[in-house]
Amino acid sequence: MDAGEALLLLLLIPAGAAVAIMLVPQRYPTAIRLIALAAGTAMLANAIYVFAVYDYVDGGFQFDLQYVWIENVGFLKENGISLHLGVDGIAAPLVLLNGIVAFAGVLISWKIDYRNKDFFVLFMLLVTGVFGVYISQDLFFWFFFYELAVLPMYLLILVWGSTNKEYGAMKLTMVLVGASVLVFVGIFAVFVESGTGTFDLPVLRAVEFDTGFAQTFFPFFMIGCGVLAGLWPFHTWSPDGHVAAPTAVSMLHAGVLMKLGAFGIIRLGIEVLPEGTDLWMPVLLVLGTIAAIYGAFSALHQTDLKFVIGYSSVSHMGFVLMGLGTMNTIGVNGAVLQMFSHGVMTALFFAMVGALYDQAHTRDITQFGGIIRKMPFFVIFFGLAGLASLGLPGLSGFVAEFHVFVGTIDAFPLFAAIGVLSAAITAVYILRLLGRAALGPFNTRWEGLHDLTRWEWAGGMALVIPIVAMGVWPDPFVDRIASAVLELPGVEQIGGRLADLPVIRG
């Protein structure tokens, strides 16, 4: 069942939508919105299709599709550079994630009227880039889409952003592109060292790299991609970026874009240079743990809603990096789960914050109080996201974080303890936030507030469903992810230790 066209469609729908929107005159904002909505729905359907049809029993890369771009010229040999698409168990959930978040993003940004044409064009470009990264099987195009995903961000934040946007936008763009410089160099080196004359990832994966080389160039991928994943101490772009960005962009950004980083560490780091993992993954784990606790504490101090969530993203991405750092099946599995979980959850957060900000024009927690009276649905959605993020069982966050902790404790009990602790601190600031802003005596200043618009409500729903679904029945996700994680090179399989305990098994 290699319907690779489905993947091609993943790219063509948003790109085509961008072009189509470009052709519609600015005079008809509604038409533009409708096109965007149609595209979003199609993408969501497509993503769900890919996710559902992916056969985790076979595992491996499916939906394989390859169009040669340049080959057999100069230093490029067979399939030198080719648009090679494919999805494995790790990419499939992330594709789904992107579909969901993009769909919700379209709904949330329904009420943008200032040059919404340009907005949606850039938005679609961004989505294209993200999809591309998840499904590319060729280093060149992987990087192509990786940059493409960062590129529109600048304008999106610059034009439609809010607080201190020039600084935020510039910092975000420069930091991310600067980090990608490392990835770029790494790609060069890998290509040359491999001597295969192709950027095709399957080929490069097969290559056995010299350990010294791998250990030298692994950090290029680890840090280069890690920055995008909010790797401590290169994370500060993310809170500022989130705060500055318009709602939908924050959603995509925290929800999906930051996952590209972790995804890149898996795709380029672990898969291509497994020889380097032994040396570097512990470092990643330490940094991830620091990020987890550090982000949590920073979030404690913030009063701006978006800053709280921005730092909580740092903290949660810290869990992802922790999970990767463990380099055992459960940890990595948890990392990918956390990517999905955090993606949906934080997207929901930002969607809600945006909905509030559009009315209240402030995000200062201390300004609010008891707004549940005016915005019950807002509070319910927000609360759900919060509970998910503090790892409440039954919601997606718990499944992911639990895996991460289990994976971590196997190798580094202390770090696992720190991780669990930071999860507890998460509870502190989330509840503090809810208590201050949503509950308590009603602050009459907000008489004017009204509840979510139906578009926001729909967007919120689109995000709530996966949160609950994954929390209650994670099996579909885990099956797919595990099918890929168990194949990852250098990842130790743990669990089922009882097998070698005579006393238990009789």
Added chain:
Amino acid sequence: MFWIDHAWILPAIPACAFGLLALSGRFLPRQGDWLSILAIGSAFVLFFFVLESHLDSINAGLGGIATTGFDWLTVGDFTLRIGFTVDSLAIVMLGVVTLVSLMVNVYSTQYLRHHGKPEPRYWWYFGVLSLFAAAMLALVLADNLLFLYMAWEGVGICSFLLIGFYYERPSAVEAAKKAFVTTRLGDVGLLIGIILFWRATGTFQISEIIEAAQAGRLNDQAQIIGDGYLTMATLLIFLGAMGKSAQVPFHVWLPDAMEGPTPVSALIHAATMVVAGVYLVARLLPLFAVAPGALDVVLAVGLITALLAGVIALTQTDIKRVLAYSTISQLGFMFVALGAGAVGVAMFHLLTHAAFKATLFLGSGSVIHMTEEQDAQRLGGLWWRMPVTATTFIISSLALAGIAPLSGFFSKDEIFAAVARSESDVVLILLGVAAFLSAMYMARLVIITFFGAPKDLAVIRRAREAPATMLVPVIILTLFTLFLGFFALDQVGDAFGFPGGINNFVYFPEPEDFAFSATVAAATGLVSLLGIFAAYWLFWGRNARRAVALRRLQPAMAAVLENKFYFDEAYQWTIDKAILPFGALIAWFDRMIVNDTGVNGPADATRYSAFWLRYHVTGRLPDYALLMIVGIAAAGALGFLLRVG
């Protein structure tokens, strides 16, 4: 044998009820409270089926332990399971939970009405109640630690929601937050402990873990779990138990939790949720038994809690808070029992305590509901305004005080017996003091609430006997309070179908016989009476001046007591002076060092370098030519160095 294998239906029903209520509660007739009652009621009924088939299986010699479940998710050969197990321990809890929940549900239909019309979010209240029931039942039935943890957190969040039910009140929000966070702190330990056990044994199945641990201890072949490791993990788990069961120093949340509606306090913060900790330790007692020193810790914590809480309870004036502290101290008793290794006894006390404490709370609820006043200082002389309530209240207070032949007497006596059997006399004496205190504060509460002259006429004028829907549950529970104790006796047990009485029924790890020793019984009875007398001597009517005098005699002491040993202050100080500042520090570091220096620094450096570099393009042609020649000369020289010389 059907029901014992399908016990998962019990939690399933209220869970569905919650779903329905959450989605459609508002629109149902009577906002769907009947739905919740129906669900819990059916669960209660089913409980008897389960019990029955359980007894069958025991009599069939099947050991009465049945587990069912399904795999939740699988990574390689790492599997997470949703599993249910039914054994006598679970049965006991099932009974308690379903019974009290049902009573509280019924009671609440009245309590949550203000002058006959339901309070706002009435439907939500019942929804969460049934969700709580579901979670609690799941917790009881869980056969592996992971699932248990999930349910554990589930009940936690329900408690959060219910404490914060009146979220217009900042105090309620604060209390909810406090409760959740404090227990959460314990849960950190719990989770780490669970994972540590997984790390050692590779499973979450309680039975297998116990097996492995014991094996590791018994045959000294390569120890699967080292002693230190075992103790650490066990105590970490106990941390979770302490959090949930509000043991010192985690007890601070429970009194504040009284901000919730009183029925909730009865259900969650007296009868069921708070005893989850006890239940957990009881479940894992074999681990504690094999882990060196673990049991001693449990005992110590329990003892300290029992004493401290008892003392504090003496000084409180808010009815519910007194009851809360008494709950804490009674939980301490249970932990003492566990520490003495007597599971059956602990469970028995749990059972009886559930009954009388629920009664007390519901009673106090009636008082509060009727008088709209919960400060005991301003009540008094109520007994003739609401006699039934008063009677039930007094009965269960006596039970708590441990007056024969009420249920409390039996259970507490059991505890003393167990302790006397296994522990040193010091413990016994301290426990006696605790018992004395409990008798004393209960008596004090009764005295200042129901007897003496009414202190506030407005209040007393408002006071009426509670309506039937509130009385009936109270009365039913009172009956249990009255007669539950006798189930400890073999004869009664045989009559009711579980031979050997209730402790014998709760056999785990091995049966314990009801050891009635006249001396102990006499001692405890005496202690209780002394306590009651002390209360009378200090607080009855005009005697109150003695209390005042006492306070004047020891002002510092009194202050310490009335401020509850400054626990809250200590916590507040830690938060305000340690944690939040640390957060601020991190935030500052993040801004100043990481961002403004680490990120902006290089950028600014580049821009400034650009600013200075600009000046090399002077606009004067000779300078341009000069630079060219310099470049050439340099290149030439370099060339000679590199290639020729």
Added chain:
Amino acid sequence: MSATEVVFYIIATFMILSALGTVLVGNIVYAAIAFALALSAVAAIYLILTVEFLALVQLLIYAGAVVILILFALMLTRARERPQALFGRTRSLGTIAAAGLLAALIGAVVSTDWVEQIPRDDIEPVPFSGIGDAIFTVWIVPFIIIGIILSVALDGAIMLATPEEEE
């Protein structure tokens, strides 16, 4: 040491001196004259190197046309009416740099063994006639190009130099 060599060294020294004069003297007109002298010296050296044709061209084009042009320019830019310092602020640095360059060049020149297949005393004079053939056969393309260049330069010079009516 033959007579030609003696003559060569004398003329070369003279060439250098007048060149120095060109770049050093403080008076523009003297500089121009020194310039002309240097060019003539170069022509003489061509003669010594037995390339009469080039010597002729040198005299005609350089010592003739170019010098005249330069004098015109000097007048047009009224360099004489406004006597002023003729050296920029980079004088010392420039001198040093030039000296450095000179050192490099001389070092290279002396330390290199140049292509010198035949002993230098039996070099026969370059035939005057052959050059023409070479230009019109082998070097035809450069010759065409140079034609275009000249026309371009001429056109450009005129176009730029002609005053606009605004001025």
Added chain:
Amino acid sequence: MDLEYELIIPELVLAGLGTLVVALALTFRAVRQEVWGYVSAAGLLLLLILTAVFYINENDDFANVLAVDNYTVLFRVFFLGIAFFTIIASIQFAGDRLKNHGEFYGLIMFATLGMILLASARELITAYLALELMSFSLYILVGFNKLNPFSNEGSLKYMLLGAFSSALFLFGLSMLYGVTGTTTYSGIEPDGVEAGRNIAQQLGNFGAQVVDSTLPLPADVRPGLIVGLVLIVAGIGFKVSAVPFHQWTPDAYQGAPLPITAFLSAGGKAAAFAFFLRLFSEGLLPAADEWAWMVAIMAALSMIVGNVMALRQVNLKRLLAYSSIAQGGYLLIGIVALNADSLRESQDAATALVFHLVGYVATNIVAFAAIIAFYNRTGRDDIPDLRGLAERQPYLALILSMGLFSLAGMPLFAGFATKFIIFQVAVNNGFLWLGAMGVTASFVSLYYYLMVIKQMYLYQPEGDDVARFRIPLPMMGALTVLMAAVLLVGLYPAPLFNAIDHATAMLFQGF
């Protein structure tokens, strides 16, 4: 000797066209001057099409000094294209702000002729003359805005420094001539001379002589050779405006009339690189060890200085001047990567260089064309003047920002693909540090491009003139076509890449 003039028809036609336009313009002064623009544009387009259609796929040469091979033909098409778009872009500009249109367009065409000859010359004298033909025309064109002091100043500096640098260059050539005794790069010999006298071969022999001393060759020519190479590199470095020979660039660019700035930055640089590449691969490849390090240093300096200087510019032309210096640095990497030991790697380097050259030039013309369109309307070319362009003329803003993104090497556009290839080649041939430096430099460059884009999109239009305005149709068409080309190169460069690879294959036949 008989010469196959059909081989150089395009050059002849071009020369004729140039002369014709000049002459006609001088004759019929009454005619509206724009006409000459359209005439020459039409002629160039025709010529371009013909050249492209009759694509001579052979390795021939004219009079032993002009190579007529794929490389030449490629650059014929390339330079004709540049000239065509320059003229299209300059018609309105010239009509509003310049005089003597005949000479203007004629000089553009003569410069183009010089560029084509430069790319096809395989002999030093011819190359030098072609270089001067191009340079002279450009000197004049830069100063074409006669009454504008900036224009004069730019022209003066460009002219004097140009003469200075060509003198240095010539001294280098003389050294080279003294070492090798010939001026032919390689391969085919002038008639009447026994075979075996060409630069590449001589240098190769010097290399060989180390192992085999029986060859009748001078013992050590290295000092002279090195000095010669230093001066040659300096001379060409001046033309490609590589640090430290770059300072004329911003002044000339800023002074010149805008279309000429475009022409300068596109054509001039491209021609210089075409020459650079042919000379150093056909002729000087055997001596790679002697010059590679110089070029490497120049490349590094250019990338750093160019990008850093651009950070603080306020004038668009100047900004683009510095950015083109930096781009020159990236292109120099291609020269550095030429490798005497492996012809295949050398050809990769050459291909990558030309590839990036094409991408860069196309992009640059887009950017400049957009700026010209803006300048025609407003007469201003400072960055803050762009404020609110996205409101006033969204299409223009879009095109300009696309061009800038492409210059910054962002995906979808030519810049990404071409830069990727050239850096990759550098790393392949063992210059990881240069590749890394290039990537870092282009990352820095992103900053100032973004600053420009910010002006267009973030702010509202200011000042007296805030109305929306329209762009004349030819300009619009040119912009669209060019942007399409940029996108094509960025998204599907395979055909172009293959063509270039065939072309560069010609450079390594002499070995």
Added chain:
Amino acid sequence: MPPLEHVLVFNAILFAIGVMGVLTRRNAVLILMSVELMLNAVSLNMVAFAVYGRVEFGNFTGIVFALFIIVIAAAEVALALGIVVRTFRTRATANVDEVNLLKW
């Protein structure tokens, strides 16, 4: 005939003097003259190499090169003077270091 090296040394000196002139002079015309000196040095070099090496009869590379250089130099002077005059018209000076509107 003098040895080749000596000729070359003199040329080099001439060339260096020209360079020095360019670097030190400020008047455009004088700079131009210095450039001419450099060019003369170059053509002398060419001729010297051609003569001392083997002059390929029918080829005359060096000599022809020198010839062309002279012609180009003349054209260059003409053009340069045109530009200098043009600048003088707008700026009333021929001193290159006063012509620095364009900088930085």
